Amino acid sequence: MTIDSGSLLAKWDSMFLRTVDPTRERRMEAILGVLGPGSHRPIRVLDLGTGPGPLVARILDRFGGSRVVGVDADPVLLEVGRRALRRHGERVSWVLADLREKDWSSGLRMASFDAAVSSLALHWLEEREIRSLYRDLRRILRDGGRVVTGDFLPSERTRKRSRDPGGASGGDYRAQKEDAAVRAFRVQWTRWxxxxxxxxxxxxxxxxxxxRLPGAIPPRRTPGPTDPVTVETHQRSLRDAGFGGTAVAWREDGFRVLVATK
Ligand SMILES: C[S@@+](CC[C@H](N)C(=O)[O-])C[C@H]1O[C@@H](n2cnc3c(N)ncnc32)[C@H](O)[C@@H]1O
Structure with a gap:
């Protein structure tokens, strides 16, 4: 490869961090914090909507004994991850699957996981798809295993407010800042x-x-992040799927890390 996949992965991180995902590092750190104190504790982790594997890289670095499976619908992003993290050998594997499909988990190469994590990915799914995904995760996780969803997960209250142009949504300044971030992101995305x-x-x-994805990511029939499923709906869906104690482990603006235990 003439371009360096490691630097592509680093650029992926900074492209999000500097534009639409300003709390990225702290959110990733919060996800790692939920997984445990680090060291060589062996853990088996599933990363949903892994992209080129920025969270996979952090887990492999932090947890010496860990094995991670990254799932994504985009073969190009998976290929970048595969090349960028090749040095980890068999500790990491990559599975091409669409989380909205019934059989998405059929190609996972491990029977049971300690945790299913995600970063900035599940907001592409509709409520019924999230419900079905959480039911599948209950089957895949070991007893005591955790779902750790880190994403833009607005509360019902703030989502209602942001839809009301006359309401106390934070005002024009905030909207302009967000627009500028999205514009900057698009430029960098095209370059990447x-x-x-x-x-x-x-x-x-x-x-x-x-x-597999004619057109582009995001796949066209998803609602996209403009109207994401709320944190309350995620919590209800987790409870309905049979998970216990759901809790928000970290929060900054509308970004949250939601944890549930089997
Ligand atoms: C914004 S990226 C986040 C990637 C990575 N987790 C991160 O934090 O940088 C969203 C990822 O979700 C994946 N994705 C979106 N919809 C998906 C679906 N239905 N099934 C599998 N992956 C999906 C996209 O391909 C993309 O890699």
């Missing part, structure tokens, strides 16, 4: 993908992407 598209060794991954 263009560099990859020019890379000859990525051609087959792009061909597969064109078949």
């Amino acid at each position: 993908w263009s560099a990859l598209e020019r890379e000859p060794t990525m051609r087959s991954a792009f061909r597969e992407r064109e078949i």
Whole structure:
């Protein structure tokens, strides 16, 4: 590969951090904190909507004995992750699957996990898809295993407010700042993908992407992050799926890390 996959992964992180995901590092740190104090404790973790594996990289670095499976619907992002984290050998595996499909978990190479984590990914799913996903996770996790959802998870109250243009939504200043962040993100996003598209060794991954995700990510039939499922709905869905004690472990603005235990 003529472009360095490690630096692509680093750029992925900074592209989000500097634009639409300003609390990224603290959210990732909160997710790691839920997983435990670190060291060589062996843990088996599933990362949902892993992208090129920024959270996978952090888990592998922090938990010496860990094994991680990253799941994503995008073959190009998985290929970047595979190359960037090759040094971890068999501790990491990558599974191409659409979390909205019934059989998404059929290709996982481990029978049971200690935790299912996600970062900035589940907001692409609709409520019924989230409900079904959490039911599947209850089956996949060991007893005492945890779901750790780190994402933009607004509360019902703030989501209602932000839909009301006359309400106390934080005012024009905040809206302008958010628009500027989205614009900056789009510029960097296009650059990031263009560099990859020019890379000859990525051609087959792009061909597969064109078949599986014609158009682009996000897949067209998702609601997208403009109207994400609220934290209360996530909590209800987890409880209905049979998870106990759901709690918000970390929060900054509308970003939260939600934890539930089997
Ligand atoms: C904003 S990226 C986040 C990636 C990574 N977790 C991070 O924190 O940088 C959202 C990821 O979710 C994946 N995704 C969206 N919808 C999906 C679906 N239905 N099934 C699997 N992956 C999906 C996308 O391909 C993308 O990699």
